Every structure is written in structure tokens, then in C-alpha cells.
Amino acid sequence: MDKKKIISTTMLAVVAINSTVKAQQAGSIQLADKTSVLQEILDNTVDNKKVFGVSFSVKHKGEVWSGSAGDMENEQPFFIASTTKLFTTAIILHLVSENKxxxxxxxxxxxxxxxxxxxxLYKGIDYSNEITVRNLLAHTSGLPDYFEDKGTNGKSLEEDLFSGNDQFWTFEQAIERSKKIHPLFAPSTKNKAHYSDANFQLLGRIIENITDKSYSENCRELIFEPLNLSKTYLYNDINDIRPKAMYYKNNVLKIPxxxxxxxxxGGIVSTSQELLMFVEAFFTGKLFPKSYIEELQVWNPIFPPIKSGVGIHQFKLPAILGMPELIGHSGLSGALAYYDPKNDLYIAGTVNQISYPSxxxxxxxxxxxATVxxxxxxxxxxxxxxxxxxTYSSIEDNAGKPKAGLSLGLYKEYNIFKPVSFTAEILYNQKGERSNDPLQNIRLHYIDxxxxxxxxxxxxxxxxASGLSTNVLLGSNKAKNTFQRVEYxxxxxxxxVLTDFLQVSLRYNMGISNIAKNDYPDQKLKNNWLGISLLLVKP
Structure with a gap:
């Protein structure tokens, strides 16, 4: 049930500005000392427009912190949606360990x-008998997604549900729906993965056929009871109102x-504390041999920056942003459970919002x-x-034509007080004008x-936003002293804001100082340019 809304990261990586303004140094800071900071993050997330309630738990260096805000409480059960797939993976790996x-x-x-x-059936060839258990776990089977992919009626089951048409379906109906949608590629095609809930429907049935027990019984006997997860269970009663109802935009979505x-x-219910206990158990060898974890980390892109491994997901922003790799799983409900290997940190929780899962x-x-x-x-x-x-630049008082160029930037924003903030940037911009006349054909390279x-x-x-920019000339297609070294x-x-991690910036830059020097004594040349950029944000 993961949503393809998370974000796109097709941007060129340059050196990031990672400094943050903080106060109150401490020699040895414990997680308990950060309670107010962590709680403030949750409180600020709830805006009663996009997010109405949150619940999260963190474990770091043996310490656990749990918090909630809005209409959720710490012990509040919630739908973990596709984070359920991590439980399914754990059971499959347990069966592997038992040679089943x-x-x-x-x-x-x-x-x-x-x-x-x-x-x-792909391009006239039946690949059904070529699909392996690994293909299902890794989403490399090529099977379509019975839930998110559009069916023969031109609508997806997801769209049908969110339009208010709550409905039951069986395993057989889910697989039959999948069969009516064209596969994406042959199983095990190199560097190919397509996220499909059908893969895990099939894994659930494989678990049941091998053990001669229901999926729910397997979860209870192999995971819930051994880990003492008393509030975690497979949702199977439409009259059960214990889980917090999910939100779709600003409406409560009830789809029991x-x-x-x-x-x-995608059917398990849990709490942030118990989901945290589970994700720690998953990565520490309590459910299956820990040595299996390395084998799971074969990554294929599904919806960047999320990649699919074998039964697990990787969330990894460009290293330039200084964010650690997270491995685990997330769900369309806004739930997630991840492990941060670099910092040996576990995190689990939900924002309980389908429309904005990122x-x-x-x-x-x-x-x-904040924790580390x-x-x-x-x-x-x-x-x-x-x-x-x-950039699309022109030079005032020059007879050339506007010129397109590249722009790369580092961006830092400080929130002074609502709704005002201060921004500082370092931009590489190509400016100038094009012309057949050598004198009027100007190519400029600036750091702004x-x-x-x-x-x-x-x-x-x-x-x-508006302000003042000081721009330093790096070079040009003219002699060294043709232009001023600095302009304003x-x-x-x-x-x-497109998503929590992606923004688009449109700007106009009006030159206020003459860039001309030796070769243009009678001209007042000023750089003017229009630019558009995509910003990949590190919160």
C-alpha cells in the first residue's frame, strides 16, 4: 500500500550546507534530556489541515522515547498498512531458517x-512458473499491483476506496484482478522492480499452505506472542473500532x-511502541538469523528515494544532505518502521494521513x-x-539575445518568527547574452x-522573498579585466512546496550595478535573469 507520492530525486548533488543554529551545549546528552525538543517536533507537525494526529517512538543507545500529539495518544493502535509487509518478510525468513x-x-x-x-503472461510468454519466492519479496516478479494499478475499468482499487466505495475482497479476487492487468516485465529482469501488493498476497497464501495455519495464526505464534506485542494484531473484524481511523486529506476515512x-x-494494527519493538527484533536476529539481513539488501528503485530490497525498503536521500540510510518499511497510512544502521537507531510511528504519506x-x-x-x-x-x-538571462544595454544557462545552489532558511524567515544561498549561475557579434556575445560565470x-x-x-545579492564573477569569454569582479x-x-522534501523556486534577478569595465566604456551593462530551480530539502 505504499504510495508513489513520496518524492523524486533526480537532482545534481553539490556540497550541502549542513550547519544548524542551536544552543545550550551539554557534555553528555541523554534521550530523556531531549523530551521537550522531540515533543515539539510532533506538536508542530499537527496543523489540523494536513495532519490531525501523530504517534512516534524512538530507541537509541538503549533509551526509548515515545510521544504523540493531536488526536492520537502514545498507546493508540493504528493501521500500519504496508508496514505489514515487514511482518510477512519475517515469517518467510523464519520458514527459511527451518528449511521449509x-x-x-x-x-x-x-x-x-x-x-x-x-x-x-508477458508479451505472449507465460512466466508464471518462473517466479520465485525472492521475486515476490523483492517486487522483481513483474506482477502488476492489484491495488494501485488501474484495472479494466480504467480505475484502481485504491481510487475506488478513496471515493467512498468500501468493499471486501478475497485472495482469489485480488489475484484475479491482478491477472487482468498487464505485467510490467519478465521475472528477474535486471535492475527492474515494480511495487505490487499482489506479491505479498501470494506470500501470505504460501505461508498458510506451508504451515497449514492462517496468516493471523502465524503472526501471533511467531511474532506477536514471542515479542509480547499485546496490542498488535491482524485486523479481521469490521466492527473493531480500536484502531484510529485514517485521514484522507481532511476527512476521516473509514474502510473497515x-x-x-x-x-x-497491509492488514496489521499496532502502536508506535510495539512497532518499535518489532522493527528492533527484525534487525537483531530475534525472529530469524541476523546473518540473513545482508542478503536482503539488494536494492532496486521503485519510487525514489525509496528502493526495494528483498522484503525490506531503503529510504536514502543523497549523501550530500548528510542524512543516514534507513532500512525497514512504510505504508500508505503514513506509518513507518525503520532502522538507522549508522546511528544504531530505531524509529516507528505514524502521521495517520493517506494523502501526505511523505x-x-x-x-x-x-x-x-534531534535524537543523535x-x-x-x-x-x-x-x-x-x-x-x-x-537561468534565462539578458544584459541591459547590450544588443545580444537572451541566453539560457545552468543554475546550481545551496540553500539555508532560518525561521525567525512566524511567518517570516531569513534565507541565505550560494548559487552558481551562468549568465550573459548570445550574438553573432563577438563583442555582444557574452558568456559569464558567477557565484551569487x-x-x-x-x-x-x-x-x-x-x-x-526579496533582498540583496552580491555576485562574484568567476570567469567569462572575454579578457580578464573586461568586467567588474563584483556586481550587485x-x-x-x-x-x-511540492512535498515535504521538494520545492520549486521561481525568481527574477534585477541587476543594479554596472558590470562593464575596459571594453565597454560607454555602456552600462547590467545582468538581469529569470530562473527556475527544484530544491531537494533536508528538514
Whole structure:
């Protein structure tokens, strides 16, 4: 049930600005000392527009912190959606440890003919009997997603549910729906993965056929009871109102029929504390041999920056942003459970919002940063970003034509007081004009240092900024002393928040100083340019 909304990271990596403004140094800071900072992160997440309630738990160096905000409490059960797949993976790996199957086994060995017939017909070839258990875990089977992919009626089951049509379905109906959608590629195609809930529906049935027990019984006997997870269970009763209802945009979404139908691909209920206990057990060898973990880490992109491994996911932003790799799983409900190997940290929780599931990663990122920080509190909130874009420049009092160029940038924003913030940037910009006349054909390379005040509007979705930019000439296509070394301009910028990790910035830069020197004695040349950039944000 993971959503393809998380974010796209096709940007060029440059050196990030990772400094943050913090106060109150402490020699040895414990997690307990950061309670107010961690709680503030949750409190600030709840805006009663996008997010109405959150619950998270963190474990670091043996210490556990749990918090909640809005309409959720610490012990509040919630739907973990596709984070359920981590439980399914644990059971499969447990069966591997008992020599009851291998990851290379063909799935036809464990499924009946009705399930296998016509399961994977791709370009006229039947690959059904070529699919392995590993293919299902790693989403490399090529099977379509019965839930998110569009069916023969042109709509996905997901769209049907969110339009208010709650419904039941069986394993057989889910697989039959999948069979009516075209596969994406042949099983085990190199560097190919397609996220599909059908894969884990099939794994759930394989577990049941091998053990002769229901998926729910397997979860209870192999995971819930050994780990003493008293509030974690497979949702199977439409009258059960214990789990917090999910939100879809600003509406409560009640789909109990669907939630009883997901099973092994998305039907478990848990709390942040118990989900934290489970994810720690998963990565520390309490459910299956710890040596298996390395074998699971074979990554293929599914919806960047999330990659699929073998039964697990990797969330990894560009290293330039200084964020650690997270491995685990997340769900469409806004739930997640991840392990940070670098910092030996576990985190689990939910923002309980279907429409903005990437928000859970923003919250997790902030909680991790605050947890591993060696300082107690951050008095001035800030975030960093890297950007790539294009400029369309002209030179006032020159007879050339506007020229397109490249723009690369580092961005830092400090929240002074709502709704005003201060921004500082370092930008590489290509400027100039093109012309057949050698004198008027000007190519310029600058490092710009804009400082701006920004007004944040519409629930911080839009920012309007202006200030002063000092721009240093790196080089040009002219002789060394043709242009002034430093020029000044007034930038005007409008930023729009696409997701928690991605923004688009549109700006106009008006030159206010003459860049001409020796070769243009009678001309007052000023750089003017229009630019657009995508910003990859580190909260």
C-alpha cells in the first residue's frame, strides 16, 4: 500500500550546507534530556489541515522515547498498512531458517493451479512458473499491483476506496484482478522492480499452505506472542473500532471492509511502541538469523528515494544532505518502521494521513536529527536544501539575445518568527547574452550570494522573498579585466512546496550595478535573469 507520492530525486548533488543554529551545549546528552525538543517536533507537525494526529517512538543507545500529539495518544493502535509487509518478510525468513522453503523456490511449488494459471503472461510468454519466492519479496516478479494499478475499468482499487466505495475482497479476487492487468516485465529482469501488493498476497497464501495455519495464526505464534506485542494484531473484524481511523486529506476515512481484506500485504494494527519493538527484533536476529539481513539488501528503485530490497525498503536521500540510510518499511497510512544502521537507531510511528504519506518521513528525519544531536535544543528552526535549475538571462544595454544557462545552489532558511524567515544561498549561475557579434556575445560565470527575507503564506506552502545579492564573477569569454569582479542585484523569489522534501523556486534577478569595465566604456551593462530551480530539502 505504499504510495508513489513520496518524492523524486533526480537532482545534481553539490556540497550541502549542513550547519544548524542551536544552543545550550551539554557534555553528555541523554534521550530523556531531549523530551521537550522531540515533543515539539510532533506538536508542530499537527496543523489540523494536513495532519490531525501523530504517534512516534524512538530507541537509541538503549533509551526509548515515545510521544504523540493531536488526536492520537502514545498507546493508540493504528493501521500500519504496508508496514505489514515487514511482518510477512519475517515469517518467510523464519520458514527459511527451518528449511521449509528457500528464496529460490518457484512459487508454483506452494500455490494451487487456480492461482498459478495465467498469473504472469508477458508479451505472449507465460512466466508464471518462473517466479520465485525472492521475486515476490523483492517486487522483481513483474506482477502488476492489484491495488494501485488501474484495472479494466480504467480505475484502481485504491481510487475506488478513496471515493467512498468500501468493499471486501478475497485472495482469489485480488489475484484475479491482478491477472487482468498487464505485467510490467519478465521475472528477474535486471535492475527492474515494480511495487505490487499482489506479491505479498501470494506470500501470505504460501505461508498458510506451508504451515497449514492462517496468516493471523502465524503472526501471533511467531511474532506477536514471542515479542509480547499485546496490542498488535491482524485486523479481521469490521466492527473493531480500536484502531484510529485514517485521514484522507481532511476527512476521516473509514474502510473497515478493505482493511480486513489486505491481510499479508497491509492488514496489521499496532502502536508506535510495539512497532518499535518489532522493527528492533527484525534487525537483531530475534525472529530469524541476523546473518540473513545482508542478503536482503539488494536494492532496486521503485519510487525514489525509496528502493526495494528483498522484503525490506531503503529510504536514502543523497549523501550530500548528510542524512543516514534507513532500512525497514512504510505504508500508505503514513506509518513507518525503520532502522538507522549508522546511528544504531530505531524509529516507528505514524502521521495517520493517506494523502501526505511523505510527511511521516519528514517527522522521522527531524526526530532522528534531534535524537543523535549532541545539543539539547534548537532555538532557531532551520532547514537546508540543494537545488538545480536553469537561468534565462539578458544584459541591459547590450544588443545580444537572451541566453539560457545552468543554475546550481545551496540553500539555508532560518525561521525567525512566524511567518517570516531569513534565507541565505550560494548559487552558481551562468549568465550573459548570445550574438553573432563577438563583442555582444557574452558568456559569464558567477557565484551569487543572495540574502533575503521571506514571507511564508498559505500554511507555508508559498513563500515570497526579496533582498540583496552580491555576485562574484568567476570567469567569462572575454579578457580578464573586461568586467567588474563584483556586481550587485535585487532578487525576487517565489517558492512553492511540492512535498515535504521538494520545492520549486521561481525568481527574477534585477541587476543594479554596472558590470562593464575596459571594453565597454560607454555602456552600462547590467545582468538581469529569470530562473527556475527544484530544491531537494533536508528538514
Amino acid at each position: 522453503l528457500t528464496l529460490e523456490d518457484k512459487i508454483g511449488r506452494y500455490l494451487d493451479d487456480d492461482a498459478m494459471q495465467g498469473l504472469h 471492509k478493505a482493511m480486513t481484506s489486505f491481510g499479508a500485504d 510527511t511521516s518521513f519528514t517527522v522521522a528525519t527531524k526526530l532522528i536529527q 544531536s549532541k545539543r539539547k535544543e534548537q532555538k532557531i528552526k532551520s532547514f537546508s536544501a540543494i537545488g538545480i535549475g536553469a 550570494f543572495p540574502l533575503m527575507l521571506k514571507l511564508n503564506l498559505w500554511n507555508d506552502k508559498i513563500g515570497i 542585484s535585487v532578487p525576487f523569489a517565489v517558492n512553492y
